[in-house]
Amino acid sequence: MDRDFLIISTICFLAAVVRTGVALRAGVFRPGRFNFLAIGLGFVFQTAFLSIRGHALGRCPLTNLFEVFIFLAWSVALIYMLVGPAYRLSLMGAFTAPLVVVLQGFALIAPIDVRHPVKLPANPLLEFHASVSLVAYGVFALACIAGVMYLVQERQLKTHHLRSIFYHLPPLTDLFAAITRLLWWGFGLYTLGIVSGFFTGHPLPRVQVVAAVGVWLLYATILQGRHLRWLAPKRVAALCIIGFSTALTLLWGITFSAQMHSVP
Amino acid sequence: MNLFCVGLSHHTANVETRERFTGNTSAEGTLRAAGCAEALVLATCNRVEVYGASDKRVSTDEIARCLLQKSELDEVSRGGALPFYRYEAERCVQHLFRVASGLDSMVVGETEILGQTKKAYHSARASGAVGPCLHRLFQRAFRVAKQVRTHTEITRGSVSVGSVAVDLAEKIFGELGNCTVLVLGAGETSERTARAFISRGVSDLRVSNRSDNRAQELAQRIGGQAVQFDEWPRQCREIDILVTSTSSEAPLLTPINLGPMLANRIDRPLFIIDIAVPRDVDPAVNEMEGVYLYDIDALRSVAEQSLAVRRQQVASAEAIIAEHVADFLEKVSHELNRTSRIAGHAAVADSSLRASQL
Numbered sequence: 256m257d258r259d260f261l262i263i264s265t266i267c268f269l270a271a272v273v274r275t276g277v278a279l280r281a282g283v284f285r286p287g288r289f290n291f292l293a294i295g296l297g298f299v300f301q302t303a304f305l306s307i308r309g310h311a312l313g314r315c316p317l318t319n320l321f322e323v324f325i326f327l328a329w330s331v332a333l334i335y336m337l338v339g340p341a342y343r344l345s346l347m348g349a350f351t352a353p354l355v356v357v358l359q360g361f362a363l364i365a366p367i368d369v370r371h372p373v374k375l376p377a378n379p380l381l382e383f384h385a386s387v388s389l390v391a392y393g394v395f396a397l398a399c400i401a402g403v404m405y406l407v408q409e410r411q412l413k414t415h416h417l418r419s420i421f422y423h424l425p426p427l428t429d430l431f432a433a434i435t436r437l438l439w440w441g442f443g444l445y446t447l448g449i450v451s452g453f454f455t456g457h458p459l460p461r462v463q464v465v466a467a468v469g470v471w472l473l474y475a476t477i478l479q480g481r482h483l484r485w486l487a488p489k490r491v492a493a494l495c496i497i498g499f500s501t502a503l504t505l506l507w508g509i510t511f512s513a514q515m516h517s518v519p
Numbered sequence: 520m521n522l523f524c525v526g527l528s529h530h531t532a533n534v535e536t537r538e539r540f541t542g543n544t545s546a547e548g549t550l551r552a553a554g555c556a557e558a559l560v561l562a563t564c565n566r567v568e569v570y571g572a573s574d575k576r577v578s579t580d581e582i583a584r585c586l587l588q589k590s591e592l593d594e595v596s597r598g599g600a601l602p603f604y605r606y607e608a609e610r611c612v613q614h615l616f617r618v619a620s621g622l623d624s625m626v627v628g629e630t631e632i633l634g635q636t637k638k639a640y641h642s643a644r645a646s647g648a649v650g651p652c653l654h655r656l657f658q659r660a661f662r663v664a665k666q667v668r669t670h671t672e673i674t675r676g677s678v679s680v681g682s683v684a685v686d687l688a689e690k691i692f693g694e695l696g697n698c699t700v701l702v703l704g705a706g707e708t709s710e711r712t713a714r715a716f717i718s719r720g721v722s723d724l725r726v727s728n729r730s731d732n733r734a735q736e737l738a739q740r741i742g743g744q745a746v747q748f749d750e751w752p753r754q755c756r757e758i759d760i761l762v763t764s765t766s767s768e769a770p771l772l773t774p775i776n777l778g779p780m781l782a783n784r785i786d787r788p789l790f791i792i793d794i795a796v797p798r799d800v801d802p803a804v805n806e807m808e809g810v811y812l813y814d815i816d817a818l819r820s821v822a823e824q825s826l827a828v829r830r831q832q833v834a835s836a837e838a839i840i841a842e843h844v845a846d847f848l849e850k851v852s853h854e855l856n857r858t859s860r861i862a863g864h865a866a867v868a869d870s871s872l873r874a875s876q877l
Binding site for chain 1: 692786788808809820828
């Protein structure tokens with residue numbers, strides 16, 4: 256039953272992707288209400304899925320890789336809905352929807368929804384650590400999307416070949432301001448997630464700590480480079496993409512290995 | 520009631536002919552006196568058109584005469600046939616929808632015409648020259664124009680070099696109010712481009728030229744600040760937008776001399792508009808990080824891309840218009856039938872009343 260909600264949610268996001276694709280192909284792209292509504296509806300079904308799963312588990316639904324991916328997709332949609340309209344980045348929806356479709360599509364297709372043989376007890380601090388860290392990943396995902404938008408815009412300006420989407424992308428300086436703010440927000444939340452991890456009462460696996468500190472250092476370097484002005488905006492945008500890809504790969508690796516170890 | 524449109528435009532008449540028909544401020548009153556139940560004059564620099572509704576046909580010559588000022592009457596009538604077109608009923612509706620949507624404009628997709636049409640409508644309505652027929656027709660025309668603008672890309676991009684430059688600057692910096700612009704060269708093109716930037720909110724505009732006097736004159740005319748010519752490389756460290764249009768034979772800016780100027784502005788882009796021929800800026804400058812160089816050909820190419828997209832969108836716009844024309848005419852005929860039925864019933868009721876009275 257809960258997976259049905261997830262399938263409907265994925266279809267909603269897919270509708271936004273298809274509509275954007277068709278519009279771009281026809282050269283008449285226009286960010287409209289449809290994308291925002293489709294993403295909003297998809298978000299409602301995601302929330303319904305997480306709520307049902309959470310009630311069934313009696314805790315925050317972050318017990319396997321499948322749930323981690325869905326929670327991450329939910330964070331991405333949530334941050335988009337908070338940030339997109341506020342920074343007038345309505346076009347971000349056109350870039351957000353494909354990422355959510357990939358995350359949810361992968362989670363639905365891959366055999367990763369492995370239930371724990373024993374019901375895990377509720378641990379509010381552990382759940383706080385995991386959920387805050389994943390929301391931070393959601394913010395980094397949005398920074399990555401803004402980075403893609405920046406590079407698309409920059410490329411078109413450099414080559415003088417302006418496509419339909421160019422006219423709907425925000426100005427370069429606005430995009431860069433959004434990237435910077437998202438990086439700071441993500442970095443703050445991620446730091447909170449890491450620090451709270453040390454107070455969960457559970458011993459933390461060394462691999463997880465090393466990977467988390469590695470991601471933290473990567474984003475700290477990007478922010479330092481931005482702050483001290485030795486990284487140009489284009490490089491910051493590119494590093495946001497590299498940073499999120501690395502973080503996602505590590506997240507997958509860590510959760511997957513943790514899941515493998517926990518299954519008897 | 521017959522709907523009609525009589526007029527001349529940039530398609531059929533030159534500016535000398537058009538301007539003869541634009542000065543008569545009392546034309547709508549004269550048209551009504553000539554037999555038009557409703558009349559509206561749309562006069563812009565590219566067209567003079569009369570939209571009217573009348574029970575009996577009012578000839579094109581009669582309408583043309585109503586548009587003329589008295590002093591012009593004899594002169595024009597001596598000149599022979601006038602290049603007026605006339606559209607009736609369905610074609611009149613279609614023509615107005617095309618005009619309001621910018622499809623009949625000199626620059627396809629321009630939006631100024633919609634504002635001019637609205638202004639003409641409000642002025643005619645205020646003077647009582649517009650009745651229910653034209654009211655409904657023009658309200659629908661405004662709706663059609665809005666729909667065409669929303670559902671097609673007919674108004675996308677700019678189609679003149681000056682506005683392309685300003686649009687691109689907005690795509691880089693967003694609001695231009697906080698941007699600093701340096702104009703190198705004090706010729707006509709520099710002035711036009713500078714004015715385009717001022718019209719979009721630029722307040723810090725500096726002008727530099729080999730002749731200081733000319734720089735000062737231009738700065739005074741446009742409300743900018745004159746800068747000595749040997750000072751401009753230093754200015755490049757502070758500015759956001761550089762417009763160059765000098766008559767220099769060799770490039771003024773190359774990656775070698777621009778490099779040091781960009782040293783402390785890694786997070787601030789520099790937009791260079793080189794409208795000089797021969798060019799003032801080495802094209803290799805565009806390869807530098809954070810620098811966006813557009814020469815006159817690049818600007819023209821962007822303008823042409825926009826125009827090409829607009830032309831591609833004409834078919835979609837025509838389809839929207841055709842749908843509205845059919846719907847409008849159907850609603851009008853439906854209403855006419857209903858009115859005539861009511862009138863018929865009233866006549867029957869009237870005769871029965873008379874019969875009962877007898």
